[in-house]
Amino acid sequence: MSIPPVSYKRHRFPRELIAHAVWLYFRFPLSFRLIEEMLLERGMMVSYETIRRWSLKFGVTYARRLKRKAAKPGDVWHLDEVRIVIGGQVHWLWRAVDQDGYILDEILQTRRNTKAAQRLLTRLLRKQGVRPRRIITDKLKSYGAAKRKLRLSVRHLSHKGLNNRAENSHLPLRKRERVMQKFRSPSGCQRFLTVFSAVRNLFVPPTTNTNALTRHNHLIQAFAQWNVVTSLAA
Incomplete structure (x- = not known):
């Protein structure tokens, strides 16, 4: 069609x-x-x-x-979260990228806990339609707890140095945030991310x-x- x-x-x-x-x-x-x-x-x-x-x-x-x-993404998921202040309130941008740096999904949330990590994983599993071969995160314990709640039987590596792929994926957004002099609202931030990441996935x-x-x-x-x-x- x-x-x-x-x-x-x-x-x-x-x-x-x-x-x-x-x-x-x-x-x-x-x-x-x-x-x-x-x-x-x-x-x-x-x-x-x-x-x-x-x-x-x-x-x-x-x-x-x-x-x-969109191209078919890889089977190794790097998950990470970054702090964003919008209107004086702290938010957390949860992002997942594959081994090639392709942005799989990202969601802005007000919490940095197991429930927020579980929401990211649930969205990823639904959108990708397949389970990854491996998940790589930093040492935040919420990822392991969310994985257990979802009963995911995939290999999970939790180490600060292994997750540079996801951490580096935040840098382009940080540059844009400075140019835009911060985001005005959570909905505006999420809307911008939707387009920004899609264009980046295509051209990078x-x-x-x-x-x-x-x-x-x-x-x-x-x-x-x-x-x-x-x-x-x-």
């Missing part, structure tokens, strides 16, 4: 410009005002508020279509790709898929 094309009706700017602005925002640590300046240098006068509205309207649509075409090559030619081929394929997802190839 084919996916219906994205509708750009009632937008006076061409679809190529809209998709490009949204790509710039979610792919690089750029503010709306910087993107406005970059487009103006190319002779395209678009306000930063218009770019913000495009990101809100089309970002989630693009992410949803990207996930339908697997960590095993160390050859320049392989990375270039990956990007060429990623741009081709992006054009299909944004209906630019139609």
Whole structure:
């Protein structure tokens, strides 16, 4: 079953410009005002508020279509959580990545306990449809307790040094957080993460790709898929 094309009706700017602005925002640590300046240098006068509205309207649509075409993830899951302050309240971003750095899922929660870890694992099992060969976490005991509650019979390695894959996956978000001067609301943060991670999964090559030619081929394929997802190839 084919996916219906994205509708750009009632937008006076061409679809190529809209998709490009949204790509710039979610792919690089750029503010709306910087993107406005970059487009103006190319002779395209678009306000930063218009770019913000495009990101809100089309970002989630693009992410949803990207996930339908997502590559098959690996069978080793790295789980980790990172502290995020939103409106003065502490939240915890729980994230799972595979051995290639592909983001499997992430969820913002107010707790850092067994219930929160169990919720992440439950979502992962439901979305992936298969159990992993191995789970790697830091020394937070909530992961082991959640695993026992779910009766998961998979190998679980708990060691600070083994979980660098998940810990490093937080760095791009930290850069964006600084550019955005922190997130305004939990729902806005979760919405941004949905698009940000989907775009990152598409364009960032697997960590095993160390050859320049392989990375270039990956990007060429990623741009081709992006054009299909944004209906630019139609």
